[in-house]
Amino acid sequence: MITVLALVGNPNCGKTTMFNNLTGSDQYVGNWPGVTVAKKGGMLLNHPDCEVVDLPGIYSLSPYTLEEVVTRDFLVYEHPSVIINIVDASNLERNLYLTTQLLELEIPVVLALNMMDVVEANGDEIDIERLSRELKCMVVPIAAINGYGLGELINVALAVAKEKSTNQGLPIFSDTEEISVRGIERLLPDRESTQLKRWLAIKIFERDNKVIEQIKISNNLLERMNALRRRCEVAEDDDAESIVINARYRYITNTLRSCIKKKLKTGELSASDKIDSIVTNRLLAFPIFFFIMWAVYYIAIQTLGSMSVNGMEKIFGTFSDYLTQLMELGGVSLTIQSLVVNGVVGGVGAVLGFVPQITILFVFLSFLEDCGYMSRAAFIMDRAFRQFGLSGKSFIPMLVGTGCSVPGIMATMTIENEKDRRLTIMLTPFIPCSAKMPVFVLFAASLFPDKSWVGPSMYFWGIIMVVVSGIILKRTAPFAGETAPFVMEMPAYHMPGLKTVLKHTWEQVKSFILKAGTIVFAASVLVWFLQSFNTSLDLVSPTESMLANIGQFLAPVFVPQGFGNWQAAFAALTGFLAKEAIVSTFAILAGSGGDAGSKADLVLKLQSMFTPASAYAFMIFTLLAAPCCAAVGAIRSEMGSWKWTFFAVGYQTGVAYILAAIIYQVGSIIQ
Amino acid sequence: MRTLREIAVGQTVTVVKIEVTGAMKRRIMDMGITKGTDIFVRKIAPLGDPIELKVRDYELFLRKEDAEKILVE
Numbered sequence: 006m007i008t009v010l011a012l013v014g015n016p017n018c019g020k021t022t023m024f025n026n027l028t029g030s031d032q033y034v035g036n037w038p039g040v041t042v043a044k045k046g047g048m049l050l051n052h053p054d055c056e057v058v059d060l061p062g063i064y065s066l067s068p069y070t071l072e073e074v075v076t077r078d079f080l081v082y083e084h085p086s087v088i089i090n091i092v093d094a095s096n097l098e099r100n101l102y103l104t105t106q107l108l109e110l111e112i113p114v115v116l117a118l119n120m121m122d123v124v125e126a127n128g129d130e131i132d133i134e135r136l137s138r139e140l141k142c143m144v145v146p147i148a149a150i151n152g153y154g155l156g157e158l159i160n161v162a163l164a165v166a167k168e169k170s171t172n173q174g175l176p177i178f179s180d181t182e183e184i185s186v187r188g189i190e191r192l193l194p195d196r197e198s199t200q201l202k203r204w205l206a207i208k209i210f211e212r213d214n215k216v217i218e219q220i221k222i223s224n225n226l227l228e229r230m231n232a233l234r235r236r237c238e239v240a241e242d243d244d245a246e247s248i249v250i251n252a253r254y255r256y257i258t259n260t261l262r263s264c265i266k267k268k269l270k271t272g273e274l275s276a277s278d279k280i281d282s283i284v285t286n287r288l289l290a291f292p293i294f295f296f297i298m299w300a301v302y303y304i305a306i307q308t309l310g311s312m313s314v315n316g317m318e319k320i321f322g323t324f325s326d327y328l329t330q331l332m333e334l335g336g337v338s339l340t341i342q343s344l345v346v347n348g349v350v351g352g353v354g355a356v357l358g359f360v361p362q363i364t365i366l367f368v369f370l371s372f373l374e375d376c377g378y379m380s381r382a383a384f385i386m387d388r389a390f391r392q393f394g395l396s397g398k399s400f401i402p403m404l405v406g407t408g409c410s411v412p413g414i415m416a417t418m419t420i421e422n423e424k425d426r427r428l429t430i431m432l433t434p435f436i437p438c439s440a441k442m443p444v445f446v447l448f449a450a451s452l453f454p455d456k457s458w459v460g461p462s463m464y465f466w467g468i469i470m471v472v473v474s475g476i477i478l479k480r481t482a483p484f485a486g487e488t489a490p491f492v493m494e495m496p497a498y499h500m501p502g503l504k505t506v507l508k509h510t511w512e513q514v515k516s517f518i519l520k521a522g523t524i525v526f527a528a529s530v531l532v533w534f535l536q537s538f539n540t541s542l543d544l545v546s547p548t549e550s551m552l553a554n555i556g557q558f559l560a561p562v563f564v565p566q567g568f569g570n571w572q573a574a575f576a577a578l579t580g581f582l583a584k585e586a587i588v589s590t591f592a593i594l595a596g597s598g599g600d601a602g603s604k605a606d607l608v609l610k611l612q613s614m615f616t617p618a619s620a621y622a623f624m625i626f627t628l629l630a631a632p633c634c635a636a637v638g639a640i641r642s643e644m645g646s647w648k649w650t651f652f653a654v655g656y657q658t659g660v661a662y663i664l665a666a667i668i669y670q671v672g673s674i675i676q
Numbered sequence: 677m678r679t680l681r682e683i684a685v686g687q688t689v690t691v692v693k694i695e696v697t698g699a700m701k702r703r704i705m706d707m708g709i710t711k712g713t714d715i716f717v718r719k720i721a722p723l724g725d726p727i728e729l730k731v732r733d734y735e736l737f738l739r740k741e742d743a744e745k746i747l748v749e
Contacts (some may be wrong), residue, residue: 065706098732388723495735
């Protein structure tokens with residue numbers, strides 16, 4: 006039988022670092038069934054019969070957030086062999102709040118006191134033996150960052166799992182409270198075990214409707230339970246939910262008084278406070294914020310990023326030439342040659358060419374997230390975002406969206422309020438992603454060679470449309486209502502471990518290759534096919550191909566935008582498959598016989614097809630219209646419904662169509 | 677009795693009552709802001725909102741409109 010170790014703890018407690026240290030390279034990442042919360046697991050190193058499951062970082066087991074419900078359901082219904090509860094020892098009070106809830110479940114718990122190095126550096130002392138005695142569970146001090154204590158922790162956890170000794174709930178309640186809870190416990194049917202009955206009784210006492218619905222007890226019994234609850238509520242002049250929370254914290258405060266010796270605070274600021282006195286300073290916060298964003302952009306997109314993209318292009322170019330020579334020697338037919346070079350190698354190149362840039366971007370973003378800066382960014386940006394109905398947490402998806410909308414949309418997971426989440430998912434694709442960049446660069450260079458503002462102005466339009474859409478949509482029925490509850494922890498700054506950053510980056514890059522890669526590849530082959538053949542499947546030049554037919558059919562739709570010709574119409578369509586494919590489509594159109602033309606041909610071609618006004622309209626349309634199908638896939642998975650997905654894509658395309666038309670009409674007059 | 681919103685930066689107050697309901701109340705209390713807890717008001721964000729607090733030895737921030745519903749003394 007497989008032993009399952011469940012890792013449970015608050016966000017920022019070092020859980021991910023620990024998970025990476027405990028498992029090997031066989032980790033899997035997926036979603037919990039039916040919801041978008043990430044599910045991670047892997048086999049325990051050197052223990053092929055033990056599985057480690059990394060549960061979402063949570064503060065409590067309340068029934069209100071998706072992460073908490075997922076964790077609770079897993080613990081109660083899947084019944085792991087042992088819970089390893091990781092707590093930040095430098096922040097015990099709040100971390101143990103979750104522990105008091107875990108100890109009420111029917112699963113053995115081992116407490117892993119993480120960040121003992123920080124505690125020692127602070128000069129505090131924790132009496133571990135005493136804490137273990139008070140909580141009636143095993144306590145192991147560790148430092149996940151350098152692996153200290155992990156061997157001991159695993160030994161203890163496996164021993165506890167073998168014994169199957171469950172914990173007793175802690176005596177958190179006062180006498181009055183205990184009478185009511187025990188009363189409810191006695192009314193519960195006998196089919197449940199003693200331990201589960203206690204847990205159920207507390208849940209019923211605190212009006213946890215999810216549990217009350219599930220246990221299906223008669224109305225008569227429920228009435229008697231309500232009476233017991235009411236008696237306690239009247240006695241304490243508070244609601245039952247608050248009574249339980251108060252009881253837990255009261256118990257923790259009392260227990261810790263005897264277990265922890267804090268070094269007397271002399272009012273000096275911690276290192277984290279000192280950093281914050283500059284980073285979130287009234288005057289310096291925004292300059293620093295914009296400097297960091299600029300630095301990330303400059304390195305990941307402009308310099309190192311574009312160098313890596315060019316490098317990959319060269320590699321694939323050389324490879325294509327080599328392959329062509331090889332196939333000519335082997336006497337391979339021209340059709341097959343074209344399929345291999347333009348279709349397959351071109352398609353793989355389009356996917357992989359993007360990977361180094363994405364990797365660099367994610368290394369930066371993982372670092373900012375792990376070191377604690379992202380929550381500061383939310384802190385200083387919240388007010389600005391709230392003006393148009395979003396929260397400071399919407400900032401993170403949009404920043405990630407500058408790299409790629411797919412992970413940007415996936416990052417909306419951290420937004421609790423569903424309306425805000427949907428709105429953020431809808432608006433994130435308006436932020437120009439790095440795949441749209443080549444299109445803007447090409448058009449700016451071809452039609453606006455001496456106007457350096459044209460490229461960057463796309464950011465301006467993206468942000469304007471996010472703001473305007475936010476203000477307008479927030480007034481419509483599906484999005485109106487209270488703004489999100491916004492309580493966020495500001496974790497102390499810390500230096501992220503290299504392994505954690507790289508693992509995180511790899512997960513993101515992998516999901517990009519899998520989710521976006523297959524679609525980009527399929528699209529490239531499809532484009533090759535459509536532009537190489539006519540409807541009777543003869544090999545023809547692009548101007549006589551199926552691509553031309555579809556473009557001609559669509560062209561009239563784009564007359565108001567000034568690009569009502571079949572080439573532009575078809576390029577816009579390939580943009581739905583992948584934004585950067587627009588560039589290669591034009592390159593193929595500028596060339597002859599299906600081969601991509603030279604850069605100079607391409608510029609001439611665009612100058613003959615577009616006026617400055619229609620070019621700018623085309624850029625706007627590319628910026629705002631439905632994102633690439635990989636991003637649409639991400640929207641579908643985060644929205645959890647096709648109806649919302651179509652609404653989002655329809656809205657984006659509608660906005661793009663209207664704004665591009667206005668830009669062209671106004672632009673033509675000015676011109 | 678005043679609301680948390682009115683407290684100046686650098687002052688420490690004690691929670692008397694939380695006048696929020698539902699999920700938001702649970703969330704605030706889960707984070708350790710319970711009756712009788714000491715709260716130190718550390719900072720106000722550069723744009724004037726939200727406010728950064730120190731509670732139970734860690735830092736968190738919440739919006740003024742929510743701070744308004746927390747009564748302190």
